Ligand SMILES: Nc1ncnc2c1ncn2[C@@H]1O[C@H](COP(=O)(O)OP(=O)(O)O)[C@@H](O)[C@H]1O
C-alpha cells in the first residue's frame with residue numbers, strides 16, 4: 001500500500017472509531033461526566049472543605065487533575081477493549097484482515113480512537129471541574145504530553161486485553177480488578193507524603209502514580225515524583241506496549257485460526 | 258499467469274484437526290471455478306488461507322503471481338472475498354459498511370461512495386442503504402457481502418457457499434449476476450456442496466474431500482469419466498428379484514422398477530433384447546438424474562476407502 005492509501009485507510013478507521021463512541025454517547029461520554037461531577041460535589045465541596053490543604057492547594061484543586069487522569073485512563077482503555085473485542089466477536093475484524101491495511105495502521109487507528117475518547121472525556125471533565133474550582137496551567141506541554149501518552153498507553157493496554165479476550169467477562173476483569181484499584185491508590189486523592197514509609201514505597205511501584213503526578217505538575221506545578229523521569233518512563237511503556245500489540249496483531253493471536 | 262496458484266498447502270488447526278493435507282490447485286485467469294466438497298472437506302479453510310483469515314501450516318499461495326508471503330498487500334488488492342458466515346457489524350448501516358470497506362483498501366472517500374453506490378444498486382440494495390445490516394433478510398445480507406467484496410474492483414472474486422440458505426429464485430438471480438461478472442473478465446471461484454450449482458455455473462471444477470483434492474478437471478471431461486450411464490426402467494409386472502442380464506449390472510429398486518447400468522460401449526438395443534428374452538416388459542424409461550451426484554459420491558467413497566486402508570495399514 002502506498003503511503004496515501006495507508007493514510008486513507010487510517011482515517012477511515014479513526015473516523016469509524018470516533019463515530020462509534022459519539023453515536024453511543026449515553027454509554028461512553030455521559031457516565032464519566034456524571035460520576036466525576038459527583039466526585040466534585042462530594043469530595044470537593046462537602047468533604048473537601050473539612051480536609052483543608054493538600055500539597056499546598058485546597059483539596060478540590062488537588063484532586064481535579066487526578067480525577068481528569070482517572071477518566072482519561074478508564075475511557076481510553078474502555079474504548080479500545082470494547083471496540084476491538086466486539087469487532088472480533090462479530091467477525092467484522094475480517095473486513096480489515098482481508099484488506100491490504102498493514103498491521104501498524106490498524107493498531108495506530110485503534111490507538112488514536114482510544115486517545116480521542118480519552119481526551120474528549122478528559123475535556124468534558126475539565127470543563128465540569130471549572131464549575132467547582134479554578135485551575136491554572138503551569139506547564140502546558142507537560143500536561144499535554146502526559147495526557148496524550150497516558151491515553152495512548154491505556155488504549156494499547158485495552159487492545160492487548162481485547163486480543164486475548166474470549167468473552168465479555170474477559171474484557172471487564174482488568175478494568176475492574178486491576179485498573180480501578182491502581183487508580184484509586186495511585187495518588188489521585190492524597191499526596192504520598194501522607195503515607196507511612198512502607199506504603200509510600202509500595203505506592204511508588206504503581207505506574208499510575210507517575211502519570212497522575214506528572215499531570216498534576218503540569219496543571220498545579222506540584223508533584224510527589226520526578227516529572228521528567230515519569231514522562232520518560234511512560235514513553236518507554238508506550239513503545240513497549242506498541243511493539244507487543246503489533247507483534248500480536250501480525251501473528252494473528254486471537255484473530256486468525 | 259494464473260489467477261490463483263496453490264502449492265502443497267497444509268493446515269493443521271490448534272486442536273489437531275488436519276484440515277488440508279497438501280493440496281495443489283491452479284485457477285486460470287477468467288475461469289469460473291468450482292471447489293466442490295461435502296461439509297468439513299476443507300473448502301472454507303482453503304478460502305480462509307487465500308484471503309488471509311487463516312494461518313497456513315505449510316505450502317505456497319500466489320494470486321496473479323503475487324506471493325501471499327512476500328507481496329501480501331499486492332495479492333490482497335486482487336481478491337474480493339464473500340465468506341460463508343456473515344461477518345459485518347450487524348448494527349452498522351448497509352451503506353457505511355461498503356464505504357468503510359473501500360476506505361480500508363485505501364480508496365478516497367468520494368470514489369468510495371461512488372463504488373458503494375454502483376454495487377449496492379447492482380445488487381438491489383440501494384433502497385436499503387440506510388438500514389442497519391441486521392434488518393436485512395438472509396439473501397440481502399449475502400448480497401451485501403458481495404457488494405462489499407466488489408467495492409475495490411478485485412480481479413478474483415471468491416465466494417464461500419454463496420447460495421447456502423438462499424431460496425431458489427434468488428439463487429438463480431445471483432447466478433446470473435455472477436455469470437455477468439465472469440463475462441466481464443473477472444475470475445470467480447466458488448465453493449459449494451450443491452452439485453447442480455457447480456454443474457450449471459462452472460467450466461472447471463475441483464473436488465475436495467477430507468483435505469485432499471480428489472479430482473481437478475474441466476466439467477466435460479469429468480462427466481465423460483462416467484463410463485456408465487444409469488437408466489431407470491418402470492416395468493409392467495413386478496419381479497421377485499433382479500434378473501440376470503448378460504453384460505449389464507441390474508438392481509431392483511422396488512418390485513416394478515429396475516435400475517440398469519449401461520456401459521457407454523453397449524447399445525441399448527442389446528439391453529432391450531436381453532429384457533425381451535426374459536419376457537420383461539418395459540413401460541417407460543428415464544435417465545437417472547444428476548450423474549454428477551453419483552460421480553461425486555463415488556469419488557468421495559473411493560477416497561474414504563483409501564483413507565480407511567491407510568489407517569488400517
Ligand atoms: N477454527 C477451527 N478450529 C478447529 N478446527 C476447525 C476450524 N475450522 C474448521 N475446522 C475443521 O477443519 C475441517 C475443515 O473445515 P472447513 O474448511 O470449514 O470445511 P468446509 O468448508 O469444506 O465445510 C473440519 O473438520 C472442521 O471441523
Ligand SMILES: [Mg+2]
Nearest residue numbers: 300301302341
Ligand atoms: Mg465451509
